[in-house]
Amino acid sequence: MGAFVIGQMQIHNRDWMAEYFDKIPDVVAAHGGRFLVRGGNPSSLEGVGALPDAAFILQFPDRASAETFWASDAFQTLAALRRTGSELNAILVDALP
Template identity: 65%
Template sequence: MTAFIMGQMEIHSRDWMEEYFARIPELVTRHVGKFVVRGGDPTRTEGDSPAPDAAFILEFPDRAHAEAFWNSKEFQTLATLRRSGSTLDSILVDALD
């Protein structure tokens, strides 16, 4: 069953972004994933919290591929870099059958 990782990001500095975004697409692809949404100019449609600076949706063939990507050493290295200048809220969800 298809699985998605969805995230909302607050960007505090941009120092990490060039390296991160140069490397993340290939890593997602290597884990049989793809970006469905990347950046996207988020606008809050409901709720009181501010809209995030950026949002993303990654699609994987199944939860196992999504978890393998997220837990990979390569991604965790990039996540450490990303955390140096941003805060991320993300979730992993399964698609409808």
């Protein structure tokens, strides 16, 4: 069964972005994943919480692939870079059968 990583990001500075966004697609692909949404233009449909500056959805063939991606040294190195200028909320969910 497929799995999705869904994230919302608040960006505090953009110093990290060029390197991160240059490298992240290859790291995602190396684990069988692909971007369905990247960045976007978030707008509110319902709710009162603050909108993120950016959002993403990653699709993986299964939960194990998504978890392996997230724990990988390559991703964690990029995540440390990303954390220098942003905050991320991310969740992992299973696809419908």
